[in-house]
Structures are given as C-alpha cells and as structure tokens.
Amino acid sequence: MSSSRDDIILEVKDLKMYFPVTRGLLRRKVADVKAVDGVSFKIRRGETLGLVGESGCGKTTVGRCVIRLYQPTGGKILFEGEDITTQPERKLRHLRRKMSLIFQDPYSSLDPRQSAASIVGEPLKVHQMVTSQKEYNERVEKLFRTVGLDPSMGDRYPHEFSGGQRQRIGVARALACEPSLIVCDEPISALDVSIQAQIINLLEELQEGLKGLTYIFIAHDLSVVKHISDRIAVMYLGRIVEITRPRELYENPLHPYTKALLSAVPVPDPYIEETRERIILKGEVPSPINPPSGCSFHVRCFMAIPECSKVVPPLRDVGNGHEVACIRV
Amino acid sequence: MGRLLEVKNLKTQFKTEGGLVKAVDDVSYYIDEQEIVGVVGESGCGKSVSQLSVMRLINSPGKIVGGQIIFEGQDLLKYEANGPEMRSIRGAKIAMIFQEPMTSLNPVLTIGRQLTEMLELHLGMRRNEARKRAAELLSLVGIPSAESRLDDYPHQFSGGMRQRVMIAMGLSCNPKMLIADEPTTALDVTTQAQLLELMKAMVERFRSSLVIVTHNLGVVARYAQRIYIMYAGRIVESGYCKDIFRRPRHPYTIGLLKCVPRLDEEEGRKLVPIKGLPPNLINMPPTCAFLPRCPYAVEQCRKEPWPELRLVGNQQYIRCYVNTEERIQ
Numbered sequence: 020m021s022s023s024r025d026d027i028i029l030e031v032k033d034l035k036m037y038f039p040v041t042r043g044l045l046r047r048k049v050a051d052v053k054a055v056d057g058v059s060f061k062i063r064r065g066e067t068l069g070l071v072g073e074s075g076c077g078k079t080t081v082g083r084c085v086i087r088l089y090q091p092t093g094g095k096i097l098f099e100g101e102d103i104t105t106q107p108e109r110k111l112r113h114l115r116r117k118m119s120l121i122f123q124d125p126y127s128s129l130d131p132r133q134s135a136a137s138i139v140g141e142p143l144k145v146h147q148m149v150t151s152q153k154e155y156n157e158r159v160e161k162l163f164r165t166v167g168l169d170p171s172m173g174d175r176y177p178h179e180f181s182g183g184q185r186q187r188i189g190v191a192r193a194l195a196c197e198p199s200l201i202v203c204d205e206p207i208s209a210l211d212v213s214i215q216a217q218i219i220n221l222l223e224e225l226q227e228g229l230k231g232l233t234y235i236f237i238a239h240d241l242s243v244v245k246h247i248s249d250r251i252a253v254m255y256l257g258r259i260v261e262i263t264r265p266r267e268l269y270e271n272p273l274h275p276y277t278k279a280l281l282s283a284v285p286v287p288d289p290y291i292e293e294t295r296e297r298i299i300l301k302g303e304v305p306s307p308i309n310p311p312s313g314c315s316f317h318v319r320c321f322m323a324i325p326e327c328s329k330v331v332p333p334l335r336d337v338g339n340g341h342e343v344a345c346i347r348v
Numbered sequence: 349m350g351r352l353l354e355v356k357n358l359k360t361q362f363k364t365e366g367g368l369v370k371a372v373d374d375v376s377y378y379i380d381e382q383e384i385v386g387v388v389g390e391s392g393c394g395k396s397v398s399q400l401s402v403m404r405l406i407n408s409p410g411k412i413v414g415g416q417i418i419f420e421g422q423d424l425l426k427y428e429a430n431g432p433e434m435r436s437i438r439g440a441k442i443a444m445i446f447q448e449p450m451t452s453l454n455p456v457l458t459i460g461r462q463l464t465e466m467l468e469l470h471l472g473m474r475r476n477e478a479r480k481r482a483a484e485l486l487s488l489v490g491i492p493s494a495e496s497r498l499d500d501y502p503h504q505f506s507g508g509m510r511q512r513v514m515i516a517m518g519l520s521c522n523p524k525m526l527i528a529d530e531p532t533t534a535l536d537v538t539t540q541a542q543l544l545e546l547m548k549a550m551v552e553r554f555r556s557s558l559v560i561v562t563h564n565l566g567v568v569a570r571y572a573q574r575i576y577i578m579y580a581g582r583i584v585e586s587g588y589c590k591d592i593f594r595r596p597r598h599p600y601t602i603g604l605l606k607c608v609p610r611l612d613e614e615e616g617r618k619l620v621p622i623k624g625l626p627p628n629l630i631n632m633p634p635t636c637a638f639l640p641r642c643p644y645a646v647e648q649c650r651k652e653p654w655p656e657l658r659l660v661g662n663q664q665y666i667r668c669y670v671n672t673e674e675r676i677q
Contacts, residue, residue, distance in 0.1 A: 073536040073537060073538060073539075074536055181625050183625070211390040211391055211563075211626065212390055212563050212565075212604060212607070212608060213390060213603065213604065213607055213621070213622040213626070214621075214625070215607070215608075216607035216608070216609075216619040216620070216621035216622070217621040217623075219609070219619055220618070220619055220621055239536070239537060240537075241537070241611065242566075242608070242609045242610055242611045243609050245609065245611060245613075246609035246613065246617070246619070247609075265615065266615055269611060269612070279538055280537060280538060281611065282541070283537045283538050283540065283541035284537060284566065284611055285564070285566030285567055285569055285570040286566055286569065286570075286610050286611050286612050287565040287566045287568075287569045287593055287605060287608065287610060288569055288593050288594070288610075288612075289569045289570075289589045289590045289593055290590065290593075290594070291612060292566075292569050292570040297541070297545070299541055299542055299545050300538045300541075300542065303506055303508050303509075303539060304536070
C-alpha cells in the first residue's frame with residue numbers, strides 16, 4: 020500500500036460539533052450538547068471505515084459533518100486534499116456530487132410521491148450529469164441493474180417495494196452521482212435478518228466493482244461493522260476511544276469500553292458462549308450535555324483509577340496502526 | 349423438571365380485508381419448569397402472536413381458532429379471555445415483558461402505583477405492604493434509591509431503567525413463567541447485556557421459566573437451553589441449542605446461520621443471503637412456505653404439502669422432506 024498523500028481521501032482533524040441547548044422565550048443558550056468533541060481520523064481511498072458506538076455517541080453526527088449537512092463547531096475536514104469545513108453553501112453542490120449518504124430507514128428516506136426511477140435519477144438531473152432523456156433513461160436503468168432491481172419496476176412507488184428493495188433504491192440513488200465517498204448510516208438495522216446480508220453483500224460487491232469507492236459505515240452492531248470494515252473506530256460520548264483493524268479489535272481490544280462492547284455481543288454458538296468472558300458495565304451512558312470530567316468513560320469503567328477523572332486521554336498509537344485513548348493501557 | 353406449559357396445535361388467525369392471515373398455524377411446543385427457551389424468527393413469522401395467544405391477549409380481528417394451551421394441567425382455551433380464571437393467571441402466573449418499554453408503561457400513573465396495583469390485585473396485599481414490596485422489587489432489579497423513585501412517572505426513567513421496571517412488574521407476583529417479547533431490541537448493546545443478565549438472574553432466583561422471543565440468534569445461543577425456530581406461522585425446527593447451532597438441519601435455520609455476520613468469523617468470510625423475501629401470509633399455498641427461497645428443494649417439496657415435524661436427532665425436529673446433512677456433503 021502506497022503511503023502517498025493522495026491516497027487519503029478524507030481527513031478529519033479535531034472535529035467538534037456542539038448543539039446549543041436553549042431555554043425560554045429568547046432562546047437563551049444554557050448549555051451545549053457536545054455531540055462530537057475532538058474526533059480525528061483518516062480514510063484511504065477504497066477503504067471502509069466502521070464507526071461503532073451506542074446511541075448518542077456521535078457516530079451519526081460525524082457522518083453528517085463529513086458530508087456537510089452540519090456546519091461543524093470546530094476542527095477541520097479535508098476531502099481529497101481540499102478543506103471543506105467552512106465552504107459556503109453554493110460550493111457544496113459540487114462537493115455533494117462526490118459524496119452521498121445512505122439512510123437507516125428505507126421507509127422514510129424515500130419520497131412516497133416520487134416513482135422509484137425518478138428517485139434514483141434525481142441526482143443526475145440536479146448535478147446536470149446527463150444531456151438527453153435517452154442518456155438519463157439508460158443511466159437509471161443501469162443503476163437499477165447495478166443494485167439488483169428490475170428496471171421495469173421504475174414506474175412503481177416506494178410503498179410497492181419491500182424493505183430490502185427500498186434500501187436497494189436508496190443505494191442506487193447514492194450511486195447515481197458517481198461519488199467517491201458514501202456515508203452509510205445504519206443502512207441495514209431496519210431490515211429483517213435474512214435481508215440484511217443481501218444489502219451487506221451488495222455494498223461489498225459495489226466496492227469491489229467500482230475501484231476506489233470509499234465507505235464510512237455507521238452502525239451500532241459490532242458484528243456487522245467488523246464484517247464490512249477495513250478499520251473500526253469505536254466511539255463513546257463524542258470521542259473515538261479506539262481505532263484499529265477488525266481482527267485486532269476482536270482479538271486484542273485495549274480500551275475497557277471496547278472490551279465491554281465486544282463481550283455484550285453474543286456469538287450464535289452456545290459452546291463458545293459458555294466460555295466467553297462477560298463484562299457487564301454499570302450504569303448507563305451519561306448525558307453529553309454534562310459529560311464526566313477527564314475520560315468520560317471513567318464513571319462506568321472497571322479499570323478506572325483516580326487520575327482518569329482528571330485527564331482527557333489522547334488517542335495514541337500503540338503500534339501496528341492500533342490507536343487507543345486510555346491512560347491505563 | 350416437570351412440564352409447565354404445553355401448547356398443542358395452536359391456530360391463531362386474523363381476518364383482514366385482503367384475506368385470512370394464518371399468523372400461527374398448527375404450532376405445538378412445550379416449556380418445562382425453570383427452563384429458558386428461545387423462540388426465533390423474522391418479523392411476521394408468528395413468534396409474538398403465539399406468545400400473545402398463550403396470554404390470551406389476541407384482540408379482534410384476531411382469533412384463536414383451534415388447539416390447546418395446557419398450563420399447569422388446565423387448558424387455558426377453555427376459559428374466557430377476560431374471565432376470572434384468565435385474570436388470575438395473566439400477570440400472576442404467566443407474566444410478559446414487552447418490546448417497547450416506552451409505550452408499555454402507563455404514562456399517567458407513578459411507577460409505584462403500577463407495581464402496587466398488581467400486588468394488591470393478585471396477591472391481596474394492603475397498600476403499605478404492597479408499597480414496601482414494590483420498593484424491594486425495584487432495588488432487586490438494580491434501580492438505585494428505589495423507595496423514592498416509586499413516586500416518579502415513567503418519563504422520568506431512561507429506556508433501560510423502564511425495562512428494569514417492566515422486569516420488576518413481570519416478576520412481582522412470582523410468576524411460573526415469564527415471556528419476554530423482544531425485551532431488548534429497542535435498547536443499546538451494553539444495556540441489552542445488562543438486562544439479559546438481570547433477567548437470567550431473576551428467573552433463577554424466582555425459579556421461573558423464561559421464554560425469550562427474539563430475532564437475535566446470539567441472544568438465544570447465550571441464554572437459552574432449547575430453541576424453536578418459526579417461519580410463516582409454523583415451527584420449522586426445534587431442539588437443544590447446542591445441537592441446532594452446531595448442526596442446523598432445516599434449510600431456513602441453515603440459511604439464517606449463514607447470513608448473519610458473527611464476531612468470531614474469519615476475515616473475508618462471505619455472507620450467504622437467503623434469496624427472495626419472507627412470504628405474504630395471506631392465501632398461502634399448501635406447500636412448504638420456505639420453498640420459493642430454499643436451495644435444497646426437491647421434487648417432493650413442490651408436489652406435497654408442508655410435512656409434519658420429524659425427528660432427526662436428539663430431540664431435534666424439522667419440518668422438511670430433505671435430508672440436508674447428506675446434501676451439504
């Protein structure tokens with residue numbers, strides 16, 4: 020793997036996204052929800068980065084900042100070498116041709132009054148990527164085939180499709196503008212078990228077919244993230260606590276939260292389950308409005324020492340591209 | 349251990365505008381005392397409806413049209429759904445925990461009132477006595493300062509805490525059997541683990557049986573001794589978890605295990621999706637409902653009706669003509 024700078028498609032530096040909490044008639048700001056609080060990572064072209072964590076950890080917010088659906092409070096986002104953090108709205112259209120998003124809920128993310136073909140074809144029109152109706156039709160048909168849908172179903176409306184088929188329409192729409200980065204935000208969690216694998220395989224096949232397609236794959240299910248990702252970032256209360264390759268994460272998790280998260284996911288094999296270590300965390304995820312001092316995990320951590328409440332542990336490389344944010348490791 | 353519940357040839361149907369939905373079609377199973385059993389399947393397979401039938405909580409347009417539900421020697425279907433016999437069993441001897449802890453608690457009654465209501469009604473306790481017992485139950489399920497929280501309303505509890513309240517309510521009358529219908533699906537991974545461990549500890553303490561209804565195979569592998577797998581309103585495979593997860597025999601079970609990502613899988617493992625979609629339960633053909641999706645199907649499957657369950661191993665039953673083990677080799 021070459022290490023040239025061009026290989027890095029996306030670099031996020033110390034990203035912060037605070038949402039104000041307001042009160043009263045004048046909407047006086049009383050606090051911030053620190054949804055993302057100092058997140059940094061790089062993604063190489065063609066790679067899949069998994070973002071995993073529990074609800075409220077900021078994984079979706081990171082995805083939405085990257086695609087500039089939010090204006091970040093602080094930090095930098097470099098996409099293909101270009102600083103996109105503060106680009107004005109008028110320049111974003113050009114940017115959003117190169118990035119797209121697949122949403123969690125295939126029921127609410129498709130316009131019920133638009134036919135499937137016009138949903139898939141809309142990005143082609145918005146970005147003026149076709150010159151004639153004929154070309155438009157051909158492109159839409161090709162997109163349908165790419166995601167395993169029959170192009171003759173283009174005239175149907177979203178409610179006529181099953182959940183899995185709808186998610187295929189969502190994937191086709193995301194592919195329409197030929198993006199180099201797709202943010203997949205929980206793309207399978209609303210689907211039935213037997214349908215999930217179809218979408219996972221589709222995403223994997225697309226990446227093999229379209230060289231250089233990069234994914235940020237956001238999910239709460241660690242086994243799914245481990246399956247699809249080249250690297251995994253584990254998030255807790257707005258920060259990345261550990262980032263490494265899937266196998267290393269499974270075999271040698273270092274952060275106590277990662278260990279707990281892994282042990283919480285059961286394996287479908289009763290013999291293995293009999294011998295697996297179980298770490299049951301105490302309490303629940305604290306509010307991101309007023310997170311605990313120092314390492315925000317220390318209040319639930321089984322390895323915490325007094326220092327943990329004083330310093331925010333930086334993410335540091337412990338070798339082999341394995342980074343962890345914990346002073347006890 | 350003695351037999352606690354025996355369901356024989358249960359049939360529950362819903363009359364809809366589109367036709368008759370056979371949600372549960374000729375389902376037979378049993379639960380022994382102090383046993384943990386998993387009921388697994390995808391949405392619409394009848395797993396919840398079968399459990400609601402046992403509780404006699406099927407409302408119009410649904411109707412139990414046949415079968416027997418023998419609980420502690422008495423056939424529950426002989427009683428009126430809202431008659432005195434069922435009311436003395438439901439909640440007291442058979443209790444249920446529902447999926448949505450947000451909606452299954454009454455928002456306008458305090459937690460304490462909801463708990464004491466059951467104790468007063470079923471166990472004939474006086475107010476003070478019931479209140480004391482309610483506080484004990486809350487602290488038993490891990491709610492801090494239980495005594496003072498009795499006067500709180502459900503919205504003052506987090507999702508995980510509400511589900512703990514549900515567990516306390518479920519166990520309040522020391523039931524013989526606790527049915528947990530997707531008890532942790534709406535919750536975060538580490539909270540899920542906390543609650544499942546709690547439930548396991550509680551049913552051991554109260555010497556109850558536990559039925560876990562879920563689509564998560566891992567949860568069943570971790571907690572249950574036996575498993576029933578449902579598809580399109582019928583049980584397609586049943587047996588001990590240790591046998592079924594290692595040697596699944598029904599094509600649907602085999603398919604399910606091949607299509608879910610697992611934490612301990614080898615890198616580069618390809619998921620094998622089950623092709624097609626779960627069937628529409630209206631106007632089902634007499635042949636096997638899994639036939640259109642089955643990679644093992646033979647001529648007999650197309651000609652003859654869905655077979656009865658047959659024994660293929662140590663207490664392992666499948667509803668299938670094909671000897672899948674030979675076909676795999």
